[in-house]
Amino acid sequence: MDAVQFLQNFLNGISIGSVYAIFALGYTLVFSILGIINFAHGAVFTLGAYLTYSMSVGQFGIGGLLAGCQIPFQFSFPLSLLFGAIISGVAGVLIERLAFRPLRSRGADPLLALVSSLGVALVTVNIIQYLVGSEIYSFPGDVYGDIKPAFMFHISGRIVVVRTVQVIIFAVSMLILTLLGYLINFTRIGKALQAVAENAATASLLGINVDRFILYTFFLSGFLGGMAGSLVGTSFGIAGPYFGVTYGLKGLAVMVLGGLGSIPGAVLGGMVIGLAEAFVPTEYNAYKEAVAFAFLFAVLLIRPQGLLGRSQIQKV
Amino acid sequence: MKRSVLVTLLLTLCAGIAHAENVTSPIPVGIAVAQTGNIALFGQEQITGARIAENYFNKSGVNGTQIKLVSQDTGGDEAGAINAFQNLINQEKVVGIVGPTLSQQAFSADPIANRLKVPVIGPSNTAKGIPQIGEFIGRVSAPVDKVAPHALRQALKQNPRIRRVAVLYAQNDAFSVSETATFQETLKNLKLEMVTLQKFMTTDTDFTTQSTAVLSANVDLAIVSGLAADGGNLVKQMRQLGYKGIIIGGNGFNTANLFPVCGRNCEGILVAQAYSPDAHNPVNKSFVDDYRRLYKKDPSQFSAQAFTAVQVFVEGLQRVEATTKKKITQMELSVVRAELNKALRKGSFVTPLGEISLDNEGEINQKTFYVSEIKMDANGKTGKFVIVK
């Protein structure tokens, strides 16, 4: 591989990797506080994409209850993206209230949370399908306004291409990551969240309302999931209500790679997997889907706490 | 609540054990396609086509007797297809079944229907070996090697100087894999050089690698076998990166779902079609009119093939009445099924797909195929397939 090819793969990798990162962060936040995996996160991803589509385009096709409908009002794309993520955040809160809190308050087997969150995912995905069918919905090319769809750079007689969508994805993801980093490290809420994640019982003794912070966490998680879904959706279209499933699984791999519950780890994990996928030679492209899981498997065997995780999580 | 459901279920079971019953009126025709799950995209189009057929043919029915389309969801898996088939055959007492959506599901469920001697018409099963499952299995979806080569010949007509060709396909999609084999075979026969072969997955969303490979291979023609979402994105990204040559899309491109995916970049893609909304015959005109009225767009090949499958059953039933000189509803169900299966394989049908017939194995003989070029509207969101002559 020469330098130009390397640069191209690198650019592709960090763009998709940044989405993986913010998506996996949604898992990570919930895991760091509750120690469980929210299997409905992939469904929230899907929901976010559909919400953003509804608000910015709002045209529905032949299937489902809303077949042939056109939503009468539209927002600009950035606003739709923001509202979509906020509503996804609210959905995250609802998921916590419906599927996680009742189990927690009964002291049930934590494994049951996997089943109940999967149940919520099934409900969400099928409600989406019930409403808007399973067609492909795509954002029109001019959704960002009049920007060229791709920029080309000539380097030593070769071309390196950057698609506008890739830049937007990267920029938005970085913005979100920066804001989140600020929120977690430099605000009272963030510090309280860290305290809850460290030890919920102690935090509660210190007068922190743990349940409220769990809700905040689920809101943030849903917000990030919905945002990631919308970004992927604008770039590649929404390929039906099940399109979050692959990302849902990949997000798990990203989270584990970085270290369960580690926020910088999720970012690093996203970048590593995004880049690894981009560097798969085309003749082995068929195995690209397995890359994230091969990483996951290898990391678990060699360094179970992940790249940046703390080994004490694996206490007995 | 759950118990009451179970009790009703048991009651219906007991009611359904009579033997040697007659066909009920209206005549039940089954359709088992995916209405839920990750392939529901296709199933929904099939249902719309079949429903239009039901209304259309019920204007006169089978010599006055109405038909009733009974649908059962197969979901996306094999067991779901078997359950749907069993349900239609044993409980709904259908005379024949349209379905299932995927070839893999057909390999699973069709043998069941064949053993129970119920005619099946596959509306979208294009894999090799489907009609060979058994004597009761047929299809109205032309296998891929009959359709694909037409597009290549058209491309050569547009640009006779084509020499270097890039071939791309989705390797986790069964249809695309067999389609690309046909394309490569045809390339060889036409003495064209395949300079690069690129693979992708239907779940892929980023095609920069493939696109750059095509660009650097300096080709005059790119042939893409994939589904609408991935294939459309591939074309979009290839064009955005500056590919200027001709693009041939496989059968997965043969749907209006493609237009929003690649937008203006869809312009000019050549697609070989087993169905075109512009085909001239009265059935097709009426089908397309109904479809446009209901859904404000042109019907896809999936819808048209499902319509055709229902039509073949209705006309088959009419032929059964003609030969046996009896009303379908006065005949025993098993007799109707056997006679219907025979009738399907005799004579031809004028359908939205043009004139077709089924051979003794149940394989479709289709007279006309089309090559269309995509023309996008000014808004860049909608477009149409225009037949090139």
Place this chain on the structure above:
Amino acid sequence: MEGFLQNYGFLLVTLVQQSLLAYSLYFPLMAGQLSLASPGFYALGGYIAAIMATVEYFAPWRNALGWCIFPLEWLIAGIISGFLALLVGIPALRLRGIYLALATIAFVEILRVICLNLEITGGAIGIFGIPQLFESRWSYILTFGPLLILTLFFSYRLDRSRVGRAFKAIREDELAADAMGINPTRYKVLAFVIGAVLAGVVGAMSAPFLNTWNARQGTFDASIAYLAYVLIGGSRSMWGPLLGGALLAALPEILRPLKDARLIINGLVLVFASIYLPQGIAGAIGRIRTITARKPGSVRSPK
């Protein structure tokens, strides 16, 4: 009766089949190991049977053995699954709780992508035209039924055996078990292998039952479905997987009249069952029957 079997024979056998797969997850869980690898071994077993039943290379075997080729397929599928489980299990079972679950998810996905790309597995189309052991679907109860009885008998004996007690000791407290002289790794791997062999054999039996086999068999969704069977059936009772598997696998079919909405309701049932049946159905039945009996302790956190 004949009509009933024709109608629901396939479904009933499917319920037995799904319950068996639930047991393949139940055994590792007995030793406190959340393994979601069952769909992988199920797929593997199916491929082995499908290949042995269709590939030219095995034609002389098929001719020589007649119907005996089927038990041979089950045997080989079981052996290969067990062997692979040993290979994967020894390193993977150092991991605990959710880590093991994730490692096994990765294993299933990797296996799926490989099967999708190999020629011998038929690529994306898979393998079809698999020779049949029986004419009607219902008759397949003759293979799955005895396997279920065998499995039930096995878990009944296991429950009362030294090995079973070791499993439970590890589930309750691995360190304490280790201190008492139980080698946790050995028993954990054993539990994992038992589950894998069972899943492999079920897969081998399922290939002719479904007529065809492809990479869509045994995916991540299936992993969680089996987990739901066990937990909602009751992970502390040997009858739990049977109850859960049969009821939850029947649910989408019972809900068939609801058409498009059936999977929405299916999801709601999962949520409410998790909340209101925390000990599973078997646990709830047990509680009703012996209210005075010692309350079964809640399963420990997987951490």
